[in-house]
Amino acid sequence: MNPQDNVAIVANDGGLLAGTELVIGIILRNQVSQGHKLALVDIPCDAPVLRYGIPIGYALKDIPAGSWVHERLLKMPVARELNNLPIATVKPNPLAPLQGYTFEGYRNADGSVGTRNLLAITTTVQCVAGVVDLAVERIKQELLPLFPNVDDVVGLEHTYGCGVAIDAEGAEIPIRTLRNISLNPNFGGEVMVVSLGCEKLQPERLMPPGSIPINDQRGESLDVVCLQNEAHVGFMSMVASIVQQARQHLERLNKRRRETVPASELVVGVQCGGSDAFSGLTANPAVGFCSDLLVRAGASVMFSEVTEVRDAIDQLTARAVNPQVAQAMVDQMAWYDSYLARGRVDRSANTTPGNKRGGLSNIVEKAMGSIVKSGTAPIQSVLAPGERLKQKGLTFAATPASDFICGTLQVAAGMNLHIFTTGRGTPYGLAPVPVVKVATRTDLARRWHDLIDINAGLIADGEKSIDEVGWEMFHYLLDVASGRKKTYAEQWKLHNALVLFNPAPVT
Ligand code: CA
Numbered sequence: 355m356n357p358q359d360n361v362a363i364v365a366n367d368g369g370l371l372a373g374t375e376l377v378i379g380i381i382l383r384n385q386v387s388q389g390h391k392l393a394l395v396d397i398p399c400d401a402p403v404l405r406y407g408i409p410i411g412y413a414l415k416d417i418p419a420g421s422w423v424h425e426r427l428l429k430m431p432v433a434r435e436l437n438n439l440p441i442a443t444v445k446p447n448p449l450a451p452l453q454g455y456t457f458e459g460y461r462n463a464d465g466s467v468g469t470r471n472l473l474a475i476t477t478t479v480q481c482v483a484g485v486v487d488l489a490v491e492r493i494k495q496e497l498l499p500l501f502p503n504v505d506d507v508v509g510l511e512h513t514y515g516c517g518v519a520i521d522a523e524g525a526e527i528p529i530r531t532l533r534n535i536s537l538n539p540n541f542g543g544e545v546m547v548v549s550l551g552c553e554k555l556q557p558e559r560l561m562p563p564g565s566i567p568i569n570d571q572r573g574e575s576l577d578v579v580c581l582q583n584e585a586h587v588g589f590m591s592m593v594a595s596i597v598q599q600a601r602q603h604l605e606r607l608n609k610r611r612r613e614t615v616p617a618s619e620l621v622v623g624v625q626c627g628g629s630d631a632f633s634g635l636t637a638n639p640a641v642g643f644c645s646d647l648l649v650r651a652g653a654s655v656m657f658s659e660v661t662e663v664r665d666a667i668d669q670l671t672a673r674a675v676n677p678q679v680a681q682a683m684v685d686q687m688a689w690y691d692s693y694l695a696r697g698r699v700d701r702s703a704n705t706t707p708g709n710k711r712g713g714l715s716n717i718v719e720k721a722m723g724s725i726v727k728s729g730t731a732p733i734q735s736v737l738a739p740g741e742r743l744k745q746k747g748l749t750f751a752a753t754p755a756s757d758f759i760c761g762t763l764q765v766a767a768g769m770n771l772h773i774f775t776t777g778r779g780t781p782y783g784l785a786p787v788p789v790v791k792v793a794t795r796t797d798l799a800r801r802w803h804d805l806i807d808i809n810a811g812l813i814a815d816g817e818k819s820i821d822e823v824g825w826e827m828f829h830y831l832l833d834v835a836s837g838r839k840k841t842y843a844e845q846w847k848l849h850n851a852l853v854l855f856n857p858a859p860v861t
Contacts, residue, residue: 356407384422389631389713391423406722425715452650455617458836466539467619479515479553489596501608516553524858531740534766543568551582618652623764627757630712630777632794634723637775637810643824645729659755661704662724682736686752783843
């Protein structure tokens with residue numbers, strides 16, 4: 355990965371046996387599985403083990419050349435302190451603008467652009483989920499065929515809304531997340547809310563006056579179906595109310611038409627899940643290349659997952675466009691450090707058994723492979739969890755690394771396309787936004803042939819370059835955004851739950 359590295363990873367399917375002689379003249383001392391590291395030179399005890407040109411750990415004993423280098427041989431570096439960081443020191447040559455790329459999207463009244471035309475039904479509290487489920491089924495069966503321009507109906511269900519300390523520090527995060535999800539460009543500005551009635555998160559608190567631009571233009575108040583309303587007699591009358599209220603929104607959504615818009619209207623969220631040692635070698639660099647293309651085309655790109663970039667904080671503050679953005683990044687990291695410390699853990703709690711089986715020794719190695727998703731563009735802005743994106747270019751949207759929480763927060767930020775890289779494999783998908791899944795290895799792409807949209811493993815196979823896969827991804831995104839192609843997660847309707855990030859107490 356870097357000329358300074360004293361370890362490399364085995365790319366071969368099935369790994370390599372002890373005694374294998376490598377072309378660089380080293381004989382393997384141990385069997386080394388695919389994706390795992392071997393020592394290129396003798397590494398003395400206490401010396402740094404370098405990958406991506408940075409110490410991912412320090413040798414706990416002498417490691418002879420040709421040895422398998424695994425997490426039990428490494429002492430993890432301590433986390434970089436959040437002071438004396440390089441601030442906005444990297445001034446990359448400006449990326450040449452990329453002009454002329456367009457897609458067919460749904461232009462909204464607030465200027466945002468959707469890639470899908472969906473009716474979303476917002477809920478204030480989990481109590482109503484069962485009723486909304488049935489109502490959504492009935493809307494799909496009875497109404498959707500009458501409105502052929504509407505793609506689908508989505509119940510925005512979650513576990514928040516009651517039984518929570520709603521005025522506690524941090525409670526604003528799940529509330530603004532839910533509010534901003536309701537305003538995602540794919541929902542066309544049509545907001546309808548189903549409330550129970552007695553919950554803590556009252557509809558007016560979730561969507562205060564002025565929060566829905568399109569309602570202001572039409573002079574409408576918030577559309578709420580309240581299940582405890584005395585007009586409801588019996589379960590079926592509640593379902594009927596929701597179905598009836600849905601009709602007016604479907605009528606308006608059905609009038610939307612795709613129009614040609616510049617690629618700069620894309621808002622792409624990138625994240626990874628089920629990572630392996632190939633993530634930083636194939637899929638994430640290809641996403642990074644594609645991210646640069648998107649930024650050059652004037653689009654918005656978000657990268658996230660605090661614990662997976664924490665160890666690269668010095669790279670991020672250096673790439674910040676100005677000191678204010680660098681400081682915002684430090685503030686988000688500091689907040690997350692203290693959040694983890696409340697549970698007496700640190701960023702090392704991130705790695706999973708699957709990461710380690712895939713060859714990733716620790717969070718430092720994982721982070722260095724993760725951050726390359728962000729490409730090389732300057733970082734223009736920083737979002738706190740649940741906030742809505744306002745800026746074009748590259749943004750760090752601070753979120754947990756948990757796949758569904760990160761995805762949920764990126765939906766709230768206004769994402770209209772999602773790129774997800776995976777090495778171990780996950781069937782992950784979201785109802786509100788198309789999810790493009792990218793495999794790090796050909797072996798995974800082959801086995802999961804109807805779940806993986808793009809195979810970046812061809813880079814490790816030597817069949818394609820990072821640039822080629824990055825360009826392929828860019829064109830595929832424009833096709834998916836235009837509705838010309840559907841991702842596998844869309845075709846199979848693989849929809850993970852929305853999971854609101856709630857750092858505040860429950861009661
Ligand atoms: Ca993730």
